Amino acid sequence: MTEIRIVNLQKEFKDLIAVRDLTITFPSGEVTCLLGPSGCGKTTLMRMIAGLEEPTRGDIYFDDLKVTNMAPSKRNIGMVFQYPVVYRGLNVFRNIELPLIEDKLPQNERKERIREVADIMGIQDDLEKDITQLDNSTRQKVAVAREVARRPKIILFDEPITNVDVDSKDQLKEALKRLTRQLKQTIVYVTHDQTEAMTLADRIALMRDGAILQRDTPRELYNHPNDVFGGWFLGNPGMSFIDLEIVEKNGSKFIEKGFFVQPVRLTGQIKDSKITLGIRPEQIKVTDQPGANSNQAKVVRKALIVGGQVLVTLSMANRVFKAKLPAAQGFPKAEIVYVEFPMNKVTLFGGDGKRANIQMSVVPNA
Amino acid sequence: MGKKISQALYHALLWLIAVIFFLPVFWIILASFKTKDQLLDVPIHWFFEPTLANYVDLFQRPNIANYLLNSVLISVLAVVIAIVVAFLAAYSFSRFKPGGTDLVMFLLLSVRMVPAAASVIPIFLMYSTLGWKDTMPGMILFYAMFSIPFSLWILKGFVDGVSERFDETGLINGASRFHVVFNVILPQVRPGLIAAFIFNMVFVWNEFLFNYLIGGKHTTMVPVALVTWMFNNSGVDWTFVATMTTVYMIPPILVVYFFQKFLLAGMTFGTVRGEI
Numbered sequence: 040m041t042e043i044r045i046v047n048l049q050k051e052f053k054d055l056i057a058v059r060d061l062t063i064t065f066p067s068g069e070v071t072c073l074l075g076p077s078g079c080g081k082t083t084l085m086r087m088i089a090g091l092e093e094p095t096r097g098d099i100y101f102d103d104l105k106v107t108n109m110a111p112s113k114r115n116i117g118m119v120f121q122y123p124v125v126y127r128g129l130n131v132f133r134n135i136e137l138p139l140i141e142d143k144l145p146q147n148e149r150k151e152r153i154r155e156v157a158d159i160m161g162i163q164d165d166l167e168k169d170i171t172q173l174d175n176s177t178r179q180k181v182a183v184a185r186e187v188a189r190r191p192k193i194i195l196f197d198e199p200i201t202n203v204d205v206d207s208k209d210q211l212k213e214a215l216k217r218l219t220r221q222l223k224q225t226i227v228y229v230t231h232d233q234t235e236a237m238t239l240a241d242r243i244a245l246m247r248d249g250a251i252l253q254r255d256t257p258r259e260l261y262n263h264p265n266d267v268f269g270g271w272f273l274g275n276p277g278m279s280f281i282d283l284e285i286v287e288k289n290g291s292k293f294i295e296k297g298f299f300v301q302p303v304r305l306t307g308q309i310k311d312s313k314i315t316l317g318i319r320p321e322q323i324k325v326t327d328q329p330g331a332n333s334n335q336a337k338v339v340r341k342a343l344i345v346g347g348q349v350l351v352t353l354s355m356a357n358r359v360f361k362a363k364l365p366a367a368q369g370f371p372k373a374e375i376v377y378v379e380f381p382m383n384k385v386t387l388f389g390g391d392g393k394r395a396n397i398q399m400s401v402v403p404n405a
Numbered sequence: 406m407g408k409k410i411s412q413a414l415y416h417a418l419l420w421l422i423a424v425i426f427f428l429p430v431f432w433i434i435l436a437s438f439k440t441k442d443q444l445l446d447v448p449i450h451w452f453f454e455p456t457l458a459n460y461v462d463l464f465q466r467p468n469i470a471n472y473l474l475n476s477v478l479i480s481v482l483a484v485v486i487a488i489v490v491a492f493l494a495a496y497s498f499s500r501f502k503p504g505g506t507d508l509v510m511f512l513l514l515s516v517r518m519v520p521a522a523a524s525v526i527p528i529f530l531m532y533s534t535l536g537w538k539d540t541m542p543g544m545i546l547f548y549a550m551f552s553i554p555f556s557l558w559i560l561k562g563f564v565d566g567v568s569e570r571f572d573e574t575g576l577i578n579g580a581s582r583f584h585v586v587f588n589v590i591l592p593q594v595r596p597g598l599i600a601a602f603i604f605n606m607v608f609v610w611n612e613f614l615f616n617y618l619i620g621g622k623h624t625t626m627v628p629v630a631l632v633t634w635m636f637n638n639s640g641v642d643w644t645f646v647a648t649m650t651t652v653y654m655i656p657p658i659l660v661v662y663f664f665q666k667f668l669l670a671g672m673t674f675g676t677v678r679g680e681i
Contacts, residue, residue, distance in 0.1 A: 089573075089577055090576075090577075091573050091576070091577075110576070111573070111576045111577045112576055112577065112578070112579045112580060112581065114577075116577055117577065117578070118573070118574065118577045120570040120573070120574065121570075122568050122570045124568070124570045124571050124574040126589075126592075127593070128592070138578040138579065138580075141578070141579055141580065141584075142579065182574075185578075186578075189578065189579075
């Protein structure tokens with residue numbers, strides 16, 4: 040069990056800062072997904088952990104061992120790349136065995152380990168096959184198996200699923216899930232695919248512009264992003280954002296009328312005269328009948344998305360936002376619908392795009 | 406049906422072209438089994454009683470074994486040195502990409518654009534000053550130098566075609582750079598090594614000018630011997646030329662025949678990249 044500690048790490052390329060003064064610890068025995076759009080520095084960060092890229096500044100520790108300038112071969116790590124690295128002309132068994140021979144393991148130990156990982160990855164029937172007979176997804180499984188069989192302290196995955204065709208993606212994802220559950224090892228997994236991160240991660244570290252914006256469990260990150268970017272990047276579609284005015288009355292601050300039935304008072308660090316309300320489209324309650332807590336909205340556009348869910352664009356007090364209706368409910372029947380924003384599902388963001396430290400409370404007769 | 410006919414015609418055309426190109430070679434091989442009179446007779450004797458007298462004469466000439474041995478030693482050693490240097494250089498250029506790689510690659514290739522005759526004088530003076538004329542090491546190094554640029558070009562294409570992820574996987578799995586270069590990358594560029602070997606081997610095998618100028622009696626290769634022996638009292642000794650050429654052709658023909666699939670890979674280098 041090894042934790043990865045990163046202290047003030049910075050990586051600069053010619054005119055680009057790929058990783059910006061980063062300090063973070065990846066706990067031992069957990070799967071951390073580095074998630075972010077292309078070019079956010081996630082792969083560079085991982086390559087520095089592996090020792091394939093030299094940091095401009097800062098340090099990396101595996102537990103208490105400083106590895107910043109250590110050669111990759113000395114770090115006792117495993118890494119799987121986007122491109123399945125397999126050796127042609129050798130069968131699967133030999134492919135997995137090669138590094139074990141280099142490690143000078145006795146033959147029965149090698150056999151034992153290879154059988155074990157082959158079982159987990161579901162390639163036990165392919166061991167005798169030549170690499171050229173396998174498709175990309177199986178090749179990638181072989182590449183994963185080879186790294187796991189060495190039992191390194193840390194395993195790094197750099198978008199291992201990206202190059203696999205759609206049909207086998209889920210299968211490979213499942214195999215990886217099984218593997219990570221069984222290994223209970225420190226794993227860092229780079230991806231730009233949020234469903235992959237959601238499925239595999241114990242924690243997701245959301246990256247943008249060389250910085251980690253938030254690191255949380257997938258559920259927490261999804262429901263309560265620290266940042267407008269996190270809300271927008273996760274989910275399909277991302278969070279709905281509504282810019283609201285703050286009005287003052289009797290020395291207290293309230294959200295403008297029209298969105299909540301009862302007046303909502305804001306307390307805490309209110310810096311601007313505006314605030315952004317963020318809510319997941321599927322958490323907005325949309326009904327055909329008026330309810331005690333709902334306000335009128337107009338349907339602007341309707342569309343059907345995956346799984347029979349209905350995505351509607353709504354207009355309410357001159358703000359436009361998206362809401363997702365469950366498949367069972369189907370399309371709204373009229374042009375006018377009734378909308379409720381459950382207060383416990385709402386996240387408030389300040390003008391800087393960060394989650395605001397502001398509480399909402401209903402004041403019935405204000 | 407129409408497709409079948411056009412394909413048959415196409416094949417016939419290919420055969421025709423191949424035969425036309427092979428005819429002079431065939432004439433030479435035939436000539437080596439003829440007497441002098443038969444050889445110069447018009448029209449050509451297609452059917453005649455073959456004689457081995459020319460071969461007996463050839464192998465009785467003084468030093469013929471030395472010349473053949475020189476040819477083999479110089480071309481094999483020179484090309485082996487060139488390939489080792491070129492492979493390591495190709496790996497370095499491909500992976501470490503030192504500043505100005507493109508310019509260096511161009512300069513190296515430009516060596517092959519200069520006509521050999523232009524570099525005769527500087528090389529002759531260099532070799533005279535260094536005292537390397539008519540020495541085996543001198544001759545071998547010269548041809549190695551001449552073979553490196555082209556080998557480097559072929560091999561860099563091949564090494565570029567092997568994903569750098571192979572190197573990185575090796576390094577992470579505990580291998581040294583040395584191990585990566587020779588046990589991971591080298592087996593994957595083997596067709597390139599063989600192609601480069603054959604191309605350069607054929608070049609050195611047939612080289613005349615420099616062997617004539619900076620060589621000498623210790624380093625004479627067959628092409629130079631061919632020219633020195635070619636004239637006798639009555640003009641050009643055609644049966645000798647035909648016989649020696651026939652013998653000299655055999656090694657490269659065998660090499661090319663057995664490695665032709667690699668040769669093809671070498672000619673198309675750089676067109677297909679391994680990475681997806």
